Amino acid sequence: MSEPESWSPCPAGELSQLQETLHQQRAKLRARRRFLIASSSALAATGGMVALTLIPSSPPTPVKLTPVSCREAHDLMTAYLAGTLKSDAKRSSIQAHLDRCPGCKRLYEANA
Numbered sequence: 001m002s003e004p005e006s007w008s009p010c011p012a013g014e015l016s017q018l019q020e021t022l023h024q025q026r027a028k029l030r031a032r033r034r035f036l037i038a039s040s041s042a043l044a045a046t047g048g049m050v051a052l053t054l055i056p057s058s059p060p061t062p063v064k065l066t067p068v069s070c071r072e073a074h075d076l077m078t079a080y081l082a083g084t085l086k087s088d089a090k091r092s093s094i095q096a097h098l099d100r101c102p103g104c105k106r107l108y109e110a111n112a
């Protein structure tokens with residue numbers, strides 16, 4: 001078996017250099033994979049902790065709904081739409097009002 005004419009042996013050192021480059025790339029990949037695994041497990045750990053803190057130890061007491069008038073609903077609508085309404089009770093009250101007041105629902109939907 002004869003070698004094709006175009007074939008020429010690799011210059012001395014090139015092969016080992018190539019090997020070295022590949023080796024470095026693989027080491028980099030391994031390091032990156034290790035980092036990804038480490039960060040994802042860290043993320044999972046924090047995610048788990050967040051989930052744990054989010055789970056209430058006792059069932060939440062139902063939010064007491066105070067009926068709001070259309071006027072109040074209008075007044076709070078902007079904050080409600082902007083999501084800046086701090087009180088859960090107020091939010092729920094508006095929600096409940098929107099559910100049964102077509103006029104305010106229209107206004108809400110026009111601005112949502």
Ligand SMILES: [Zn+2]
Binds near residue numbers: 105
């Ligand atoms: Zn209304």
